[in-house]
Amino acid sequence: MWGAWESNVSIRFCEKFAKTPSYIHGYFQDPRYFDGISPLIKQTFTLPPKIIKIKEEAYQRKLSLILASKNSVFVHIRRGDYVGIGCHLGIDYQKKAVEYMAKRVPNMELFVFCEDLESTQNLDLGYPFMDMTTRDKEEEAYWDMALIVGGRLI
Template sequence: MITQRLFGGLGNQMFQYATGRAVAAARGVPLALDTRDTDRRGGHNRFALHRYAIDVASDPALPPDRKGRPLRYAAWRAMGGRLLREAGLGFDPRVMQAPDGSYLHGYFQSERYFAGIADTIRRDLTLTEPLSFESAAWQARIAQDPLAVSLHVRRGDYLSAGNHGTCDAAYYARALQAVTDRMGARPRLYAFSDDPDWVRDHLHLDAEMAVVGHNGPDAGHEDLALMSTCRHHIVANSTFSWWGAWLNPRPDKVVAAPAVWFAALAQTNHDILPDSWIAV
């Protein structure tokens, strides 16, 4: 069995699940999830994969809780507990060689971990419950629009998180031009944000734009489904919109993403953008 520790929001949890699933598949063993951190934290960082068709063991054999039982955790490590902590922010090839019985801990923010089972991951990360009436109406509209481009603006906690920072209007203008050039047509933008009023009032781009702002913080999975229904994508420096673009299975999709993912220059992940995406 491979055990994957979950922490962070929905986008981070998807990266962690996908990587753990890929390692477990390579070893031919089940995947277990350690949700204790997400169960403790709640809010934005609560366990968020329960709405998806994930394939996990129902009775995981977890190591002692590092925070709740630190002495037992230390003893587990001393007795050979197979903790594999991701080294740095880029792709760590050691992870894919993790043996059966490993406990994985890290962000794992790279498609390289699970590109080999992409179809499986997209199937696993399919919602098991219907969208709300309003989201279903938006999805039908987007699905019929050949010019649909999702655009994501992350504000909220990023306004005070010094390591991330927010994408400015100049980035979105450049990204729009890059997508327009690849499409050969003027996109129709569908904007998603944790601050839709700010988008309406402050983001003025040279394209028709509809702000999809009806979903609150408890319905991020619905926004993600709507993003992935769009033909093409403009993502923020956010794992949330990264997945909104990646879950779109179209091989001809155009995705523009920030070339600089972190405001803190000491933090760099050269592997976060798939090769086919446009770094802007």
């Protein structure tokens, strides 16, 4: 809460923090913390209608692959900012997630999004995948988001 400090706070959802003006620092990823500002978050992360012609062709090609897939599964491997703070998840985590999805999605078609081209080129998830890795983080983050939104999420 403002001006207050609590230590040993559980990472589970805490109603007290959700109902009072609070600043929560850390990895609190329960959507209930954001109920009060949900419209603002959605507005902030809604893609603008601006289309950049140079990238549009590559985007359309990737989107057609996604839309042609009957059982698409998207994996976003987050490395850049997580590696920098020593908080990245190892390959075993991704492999377990892919294995979990393979048991639930027959004939899954895997699409991998990542910002680390070198990492993705050497990636072995135990299943074939379509590499959707961003080549230019600054310019292509918009397009990655558009692809994820435009495809069917499972």
